Amino acid sequence: MARRLFRLRTVPGRVRMLTACALLAVGGLISVTAVGLWQARDGLRTLGTADGRTVIAGAGLYGALTDMDLQVTNVLLTGQEAGWLCEPEAADQDQAAPADETGQAPQDDAACDRAPARVLYEIRRETAQQAALAAARLADGDPVRLGTVRAVLDGLHQYDQRVRAAMELGQQAEHPLGMPPAAAVARYRFATALMTEELLPGAYNLTLDGQASVHAAYEDRRAAARAGMVQAVVAGGLAIAILAGLQIYLGFRFRRVLNPALAVATLGVLALTLTSGVLLSAEARDMRVAKVGFDQALALSRAQSIGTSMDADRGRFLLDPGNADRYDQLYLDKAQSILYLPVTKLAAYHALLGGRLDRYGDDSRVADFGGFYGAEARTVADRANGAQAAREPFAALLSRYGRYQRTDRQVRELAAAGRRTDAAIAHMDPDDPTLAHRDLRAYNDGLSTLITHHQYLTDRTVQDAQRAMTAWTWLLPAAFLVIAALIVAGVGPRLKEYR
Amino acid sequence: MRATRDAAIVVIAALAVLVAVVAYRAGDAAVSSVADKDTLVIGVEDDKPGLGTRTPAGTFTGFEVDVATYVAGRLGVSEGALRFVAIHPGDWERALRRGEVDLVFAGYPITPQLADRVTVAGPYYVAHQSILVRADDKSIQNVRDLRGKRLCQVAGTRAADHIIEDLDVAAVPVPAPSYADCAQRLAGKDLDAVSADDLILAGIAATVSDSAVVIVNAPFTDERYGVGLQKGDIRGCAAVNRAITEMYQSGAANTMLTQGFGSPGLSRVTGTAPSFEGCA
Numbered sequence: 001m002a003r004r005l006f007r008l009r010t011v012p013g014r015v016r017m018l019t020a021c022a023l024l025a026v027g028g029l030i031s032v033t034a035v036g037l038w039q040a041r042d043g044l045r046t047l048g049t050a051d052g053r054t055v056i057a058g059a060g061l062y063g064a065l066t067d068m069d070l071q072v073t074n075v076l077l078t079g080q081e082a083g084w085l086c087e088p089e090a091a092d093q094d095q096a097a098p099a100d101e102t103g104q105a106p107q108d109d110a111a112c113d114r115a116p117a118r119v120l121y122e123i124r125r126e127t128a129q130q131a132a133l134a135a136a137r138l139a140d141g142d143p144v145r146l147g148t149v150r151a152v153l154d155g156l157h158q159y160d161q162r163v164r165a166a167m168e169l170g171q172q173a174e175h176p177l178g179m180p181p182a183a184a185v186a187r188y189r190f191a192t193a194l195m196t197e198e199l200l201p202g203a204y205n206l207t208l209d210g211q212a213s214v215h216a217a218y219e220d221r222r223a224a225a226r227a228g229m230v231q232a233v234v235a236g237g238l239a240i241a242i243l244a245g246l247q248i249y250l251g252f253r254f255r256r257v258l259n260p261a262l263a264v265a266t267l268g269v270l271a272l273t274l275t276s277g278v279l280l281s282a283e284a285r286d287m288r289v290a291k292v293g294f295d296q297a298l299a300l301s302r303a304q305s306i307g308t309s310m311d312a313d314r315g316r317f318l319l320d321p322g323n324a325d326r327y328d329q330l331y332l333d334k335a336q337s338i339l340y341l342p343v344t345k346l347a348a349y350h351a352l353l354g355g356r357l358d359r360y361g362d363d364s365r366v367a368d369f370g371g372f373y374g375a376e377a378r379t380v381a382d383r384a385n386g387a388q389a390a391r392e393p394f395a396a397l398l399s400r401y402g403r404y405q406r407t408d409r410q411v412r413e414l415a416a417a418g419r420r421t422d423a424a425i426a427h428m429d430p431d432d433p434t435l436a437h438r439d440l441r442a443y444n445d446g447l448s449t450l451i452t453h454h455q456y457l458t459d460r461t462v463q464d465a466q467r468a469m470t471a472w473t474w475l476l477p478a479a480f481l482v483i484a485a486l487i488v489a490g491v492g493p494r495l496k497e498y499r
Numbered sequence: 500m501r502a503t504r505d506a507a508i509v510v511i512a513a514l515a516v517l518v519a520v521v522a523y524r525a526g527d528a529a530v531s532s533v534a535d536k537d538t539l540v541i542g543v544e545d546d547k548p549g550l551g552t553r554t555p556a557g558t559f560t561g562f563e564v565d566v567a568t569y570v571a572g573r574l575g576v577s578e579g580a581l582r583f584v585a586i587h588p589g590d591w592e593r594a595l596r597r598g599e600v601d602l603v604f605a606g607y608p609i610t611p612q613l614a615d616r617v618t619v620a621g622p623y624y625v626a627h628q629s630i631l632v633r634a635d636d637k638s639i640q641n642v643r644d645l646r647g648k649r650l651c652q653v654a655g656t657r658a659a660d661h662i663i664e665d666l667d668v669a670a671v672p673v674p675a676p677s678y679a680d681c682a683q684r685l686a687g688k689d690l691d692a693v694s695a696d697d698l699i700l701a702g703i704a705a706t707v708s709d710s711a712v713v714i715v716n717a718p719f720t721d722e723r724y725g726v727g728l729q730k731g732d733i734r735g736c737a738a739v740n741r742a743i744t745e746m747y748q749s750g751a752a753n754t755m756l757t758q759g760f761g762s763p764g765l766s767r768v769t770g771t772a773p774s775f776e777g778c779a
Binding site: 148200202212326333345 | 611718
């Protein structure tokens with residue numbers, strides 16, 4: 001059959017052969033474009049909706065745990081143990097019966113106010129549990145990762161108990177602000193060891209694992225989209241060459257100058273090839289933009305959690321003077337990972353920070369610091385292209401970080417002067433001593449805004465890119481049909497001459 | 500006419516091959532990864548008792564060798580296909596860059612600058628700087644008690660500087676060529692204290708007879724020992740981190756530490772790997 005169809009020694013056989021090759025090449029062009037677009041779409045979906053979202057949710061695990069750690073530390077430091085241990089629901093139930101008889105709520109000593117820190121702790125604990133489930137989903141059956149999730153969930157329960165033990169010991173003895181009894185501190189150390197050596201590392205590594213999965217999927221899809229671009233250009237070039245060959249052959253054999261249908265088909269293929277190339281390279285670019293935004297959001301949310309953990313280290317520094325040097329060092333290590341400066345002492349860090357931040361404020365091209373914020377400054381500079389407005393939110397965030405560190409210096413000066421109670425008061429919010437310091441909260445709010453901004457940009461890029469692609473699901477097959485029809489229309493009449 | 504036809508077929512075939520090659524190359528990764536290798540060259544230390552030392556037979560032994568062997572095993576490289584080489588702190592970035600070693604396990608704390616120059620997996624262990632004193636000396640309970648004490652200062656290390664300069668503790672530095680030498684002089688009462696990472700202290704404590712020295716249980720830093728890989732080997736880095744996670748989950752890390760040191764004063768090792776640096 002094929003032999004009869006493509007009898008290459010005859011003129012119609014050769015024409016049929018070239019026509020089939022041209023149709024195949026056009027089909028190839030359409031297929032590689034479609035596959036490239038599909039890959040790009042899948043990559044964008046991973047970043048914008050599917051795994052990307054889950055990774056961000058998983059990062060919430062680390063954030064929630066650092067927050068729980070901070071609440072516990074501050075409660076013990078400021079002597080709110082009674083409010084922490086208060087169980088209003090349980091008290092309500094006990095009093096329910098007598099309240100009905102008299103029609104009035106009894107003024108009982110058992111009625112208590114639960115500390116706001118405890119309420120926050122419970123909320124964050126719930127977040128942690130939800131986020132652990134998100135991490136488990138992302139682990140996709142990987143036993144090593146699931147092992148880490150399980151360890152975190154088990155540890156969470158144990159942590160509750162250890163915290164409770166520390167709080168009960170703290171409540172038993174009246175103690176001045178900033179100086180809980182040694183027995184409570186010992187219990188607290190036990191709880192902190194679990195938090196800082198097991199829960200937090202596990203949570204942190206789960207986020208890294210999730211990010212690595214997204215990164216691998218992104219690299220894979222982006223490489224595929226770029227390969228699709230090259231393949232489309234090659235297939236398109238091949239189709240054009242064959243159509244040109246057919247045109248010349250027909251002109252030579254049938255003594256015609258131009259076959260109009262074939263010429264239009266050739267132009268159509270040329271246009272399609274260029275469009276495919278441009279489209280696929282645009283998709284690859286959009287994927288990169290979305291990935292940068294995703295990485296930024298994740299890096300900043302990590303920086304936020306590290307900042308919270310740093311504040312807890314300062315609380316520990318005040319709470320547990322026996323280990324003050326270690327907590328001091330941990331504080332510095334965390335500050336360095338957020339914003340790196342070439343110093344080895346906290347005092348030197350404080351001294352250098354202001355000047356470096358001012359220099360960045362004056363000229364965004366000078367970001368002479370490293371760490372998460374060094375990387376963010378580079379990305380902002382890349383994106384802003386010198387535009388002052390584009391770097392404004394980040395500059396504002398840096399000044400809030402600077403303010404937080406200035407407060408830290410004051411707290412440490414009080415502690416160094418032996419004024420432990422004053423230092424503990426300075427560590428907490430001046431307006432409401434049950435809350436973390438307002439500089440920390442302002443700094444965290446600034447970070448949250450920036451994180452949301454990056455996530456919004458990523459989501460918008462993904463949605464725009466996906467919308468741009470939807471039309472191609474029917475445009476590509478339609479283009480194939482039109483071009484194929486033109487080719488057949490151009491060749492058909494010539495073949496008829498041989499019947 | 501036949502020649503034309505043959506030429507056309509050759510051209511079409513050549514173009515088809517080109518398409519295939521381009522498609523294949525575009526999907527190919529650029530950096531070779533330790534995750535794919537059948538043999539590995541691993542840089543370890545040779546002058547830290549307990550961590551990494553060379554035996555008289557010329558082989559290497561110690562905690563870092565054990566960890567490296569475990570991790571390599573998880574990467575699918577058996578013990579027989581491993582080659583250990585001694586590496587010194589100043590050399591190993593260059594050695595990695597030149598491809599003379601594939602992995603480095605050499606007690607190197609992860610710093611932000613380091614992470615810029617090589618890809619860092621791990622840490623495989625978080626060491627804490629601690630203090631080694633004579634067992635009968637009760638006057639030193641934490642780092643602040645080192646004021647006025649004679650503190651060993653080993654050439655090329657920062658441990659004593661950290662105490663004297665960063666923490667402003669006015670200890671009296673006494674220069675020494677090596678930690679082993681410090682331990683001997685401590686036992687001989689020529690010194691009052693040696694400060695270094697807990698694993699180093701546990702290692703040298705074992706070289707002094709009759710448990711004459713002990714580690715003070717008051718660690719004051721976190722030193723995160725990282726694994727060096729060639730810059731850009733993200734996949735290898737992820738594979739090493741996974742192996743380290745398994746090492747902790749399975750309890751192998753704990754076994755290695757107990758067998759290698761078994762000394763009191765070491766921090767408890769949990770079933771959770773330390774916070775990783777991340778393979779960016």
